[in-house]
Amino acid sequence: MIGRMLSVELLKIRRKLLWMLAALGPVGVIGLQAVNYGLRYDYLMKLYGDSPWEGLLRQVGSLMLPALFIGLALVASMSAGIEHQAGAWKQLLALPVTRLQVFGGKVMLSLLLLLSSCTLLLLLTLGMGLLLGFDSQVPWAEIVRQSYLPYLAALPFIALQSWLSIVMANQALPLTVGTLGMVLSMFSLLMPVWMPWGWPDRAVRSADALQAAGSGLALGVLVLLIGYAHFARKDVS
Template identity: 65%
Template sequence: MFSRILLAELLKIRRKWIVALAIIGPLGVVLLQAVNYGLRYDYLMDQYAGDPWEGLLGQVFWLKMPALFIGLALVASMSAGVEHSAGGWKQLLALPVTRLQVFAGKVAVTLLLLLFSCTLLLVFTFIFGLVLGLEVSSTPWAELFKQSYLAYLALLPFIALQSWLSLTMSNQAVPMTVGILGMVLSLISIALPDWTPWAWAYQVVEPGMGLTIAGAGTATGLLVILIGYAHFARKDAS
């Protein structure tokens, strides 16, 4: 049953801008880095002469995180907006499906789209490295996967929070404001205590911290999803 619900949710968004956004986001991050390297190529290559791949990954990563924060807010809001318009919730909840299945389907779509974006960013970053003339044999695959997927797991609390707010609030201004605030806090996360979730996504690249932070993000994300479902289950359809 859940696979059918998930398929139905994916069909709902196939003609929306949500999928395009999931592609444009990572592509935009790499294109901005292309401009960065185009303007400062000699400086950057000299600065990271010892390990040009590390330099590229670092440049992409620090731009990627704020982009992901605002991107996940947009994806969650646009996915929920399909039901908020034209009384879609009443029609959906009138079907022979449980609220748990509906909530899980919506959250799963957002999770899959963000995972898709992270995967695309990995691919685009690798391709851009080849365009810069970096050696394939020295590609730091472990770091690429860490920055793509462990950072994704560290962001699960925010994906869960944005999904919860977007699904339970018809006015999407509030979820989007929370998303923008999260992006701003991520930019100044270096000044925040290490235990704050906004700093977690950056800590995954620190030696020995990746799995610990990813585990904390996953556990917190699941907790937020459960709280969000408890609220969604009690809320009247509108």
């Protein structure tokens, strides 16, 4: 039934800007790197001459993580904002659907949109490397890891932003939390390993990338359960 609710959510955003927003992040990241390579190509080739693909992935990764944090906040807020702006939560919950299905449909929509962003980033990174003439063997494993493991590591924040955006009519606080997460992610190298804001970066750069992704998945499920428990008991207007 959650799958049916997801289908309904997809119909709701058919004429919205959410798909464009999901594409804007990876397009912006690769666009900025295109400018970066256009202006500093010789320097970057000298710096990463022995491993040009590694250099490209490092450059893309430096912009990808802040984009992921602010993107997940905007996607969750705009998804929940459809009901908040129309004052339609009571009407929605009066339908023959459970609160679990409603909550799950909203969360699944955010997860799907962000997964689409990660997939688009993978394709654009690959395309940029090929256009730059990197004729060495394509490091598929590294490209896939960089595109998807940070997504898993960021699941606690996707869950948190979905929860806050659903239960709060005023989206100022959820967006503030998302902006704060983006800022904190820029200092991830200074954080101890137990802080979740550093997990997406560890999923890109560290040897324990799988551990960071697994930690994000586990904490994300826990946050989702707490968020649903709150939503299930909350009065809506």
